[in-house]
Amino acid sequence: MTELVTHLHTLASRFDPDQIPDGDVAGLVVDLGRAGRLVDGMLTRAARRATETSAHETTGAKDAATLIATATGTSTAAAKKMLRTSEQLVDQPDVDKAVTDGTLSTDQAVVVSETVADAPEKAGELIGDATSQTLPELRKKARDIRTAADPDPEITRRRHLARRAFRSWTETDGEWKAFLSGPGDLGARIEAALRGEHDAVFRTAHAAGQREDDACYRFDALLNLLETASGSTVRGDTPDGGSADDDPGTSTPTAAPRSRRTGRQTKVIIRVDGSALVRGEVEDGETCEIAGIGSVALSAVREQIPDAHITYVITNAQDVTVAHLGRQVTAHQRTALEARGYQCEVPGCTADHLLEIDHVTGWAITRTTRLSDLAWLCTSHHRQKSRRHYRLLGPPGQRTWATQTGVEISRDPPAEAA
Numbered sequence: 001m002t003e004l005v006t007h008l009h010t011l012a013s014r015f016d017p018d019q020i021p022d023g024d025v026a027g028l029v030v031d032l033g034r035a036g037r038l039v040d041g042m043l044t045r046a047a048r049r050a051t052e053t054s055a056h057e058t059t060g061a062k063d064a065a066t067l068i069a070t071a072t073g074t075s076t077a078a079a080k081k082m083l084r085t086s087e088q089l090v091d092q093p094d095v096d097k098a099v100t101d102g103t104l105s106t107d108q109a110v111v112v113s114e115t116v117a118d119a120p121e122k123a124g125e126l127i128g129d130a131t132s133q134t135l136p137e138l139r140k141k142a143r144d145i146r147t148a149a150d151p152d153p154e155i156t157r158r159r160h161l162a163r164r165a166f167r168s169w170t171e172t173d174g175e176w177k178a179f180l181s182g183p184g185d186l187g188a189r190i191e192a193a194l195r196g197e198h199d200a201v202f203r204t205a206h207a208a209g210q211r212e213d214d215a216c217y218r219f220d221a222l223l224n225l226l227e228t229a230s231g232s233t234v235r236g237d238t239p240d241g242g243s244a245d246d247d248p249g250t251s252t253p254t255a256a257p258r259s260r261r262t263g264r265q266t267k268v269i270i271r272v273d274g275s276a277l278v279r280g281e282v283e284d285g286e287t288c289e290i291a292g293i294g295s296v297a298l299s300a301v302r303e304q305i306p307d308a309h310i311t312y313v314i315t316n317a318q319d320v321t322v323a324h325l326g327r328q329v330t331a332h333q334r335t336a337l338e339a340r341g342y343q344c345e346v347p348g349c350t351a352d353h354l355l356e357i358d359h360v361t362g363w364a365i366t367r368t369t370r371l372s373d374l375a376w377l378c379t380s381h382h383r384q385k386s387r388r389h390y391r392l393l394g395p396p397g398q399r400t401w402a403t404q405t406g407v408e409i410s411r412d413p414p415a416e417a418a
Contacts, residue, residue: 043072047085067079092113095109119149167179202354344381391403
């Protein structure tokens with residue numbers, strides 16, 4: 001191995017990316033990516049040996065995680081994840097093989113191994129998905145699998161609650177960073193509080209001709225909410241309605257008037273079977289979830305019942321699918337739409353703010369407003385549907401986006417068998 005590293009160092013020192021022919025760049029990136037996964041795979045598989053042999057003592061490191069973090073230049077938290085994955089691979093031959101042959105990166109291996117520990121039968125499916133999905137998509141798939149396989153959501157929530165955390169630090173260049181973690185139901189409350197202010201900040205910035213990454217607007221929205229709660233003046237607002245910073249050449253975080261209204265979902269939507277609420281536990285086949293978060297423990301639902309910012313869709317109670325003859329969506333229909341998930345329903349679109357409710361068939365044709373004929377659309381796709389007559393076909397979750405002439409543009413993936 002030492003000889004291999006020496007040869008690799010020699011190759012790296014002679015490597016000049018500017019001398020690579022244009023036509024070979026894509027292949028080079030693929031090959032180097034595979035090489036990186038192969039090396040990372042060996043390190044991941046060997047990591048557990050650092051614990052078994054107390055190898056850290058020979059280097060003066062505090063523990064095995066510190067040894068790995070120092071050797072790889074990563075954080076101790078990342079090293080601990082690698083150690084845990086290394087130990088799990090001993091009992092996961094399929095995942096171990098995928099790590100060995102470079103199919104899975106270290107990050108992918110962590111996600112797949114954690115999930116396979118709870119759902120061993122999903123190993124092949126997850127490994128296959130890892131080759132065609134992005135890491136966030138793989139994590140979402142893994143989350144759904146682990147949630148379904150969780151034998152006791154109450155214990156899981158208590159564990160997440162005990163580990164709730166807010167940490168902040170300053171990087172070497174002075175940049176402030178923070179990390180938040182907690183149970184999904186509490187995270188949903190934080191997200192809901194941000195949504196309305198996020199949209200207001202977005203509208204104000206675009207009206208002023210400013211264009212920034214959406215994450216910037218979320219930061220500004222959070223700071224606005226905190227300053228408002230503490231009684232401070234919201235940045236950018238002055239008593240006469242003007243701007244505190246009149247220098248057009250200076251980019252500053254955008255503030256929004258508190259009175260600005262938004263059509264966005266600004267509350268937590270909980271879907272739960274009424275029978276589960278009465279019984280005090282969720283049985284197989286029953287629903288207990290937060291829109292946009294996924295399944296949660298019933299205790300999390302019961303604790304939040306008095307909260308005015310929580311809206312419930314109790315599935316065996318009032319019928320929210322009733323149609324009416326007006327054009328405007330009723331409060332019950334809007335809640336049901338929000339419970340479906342606040343994201344543009346055009347397959348492949350990930351827009352999740354400033355959405356508009358669309359009558360799929362067209363109210364001018366049906367003269368009724370029925371939940372099954374309503375959909376969330378982002379501004380761009382709503383404009384395409386209204387002005388260029390694009391078509392949204394199929395029921396929720398099985399949508400197809402097509403041109404006026406019926407040429408398919410995108411389609412929802414087939415639903416998994418129950």
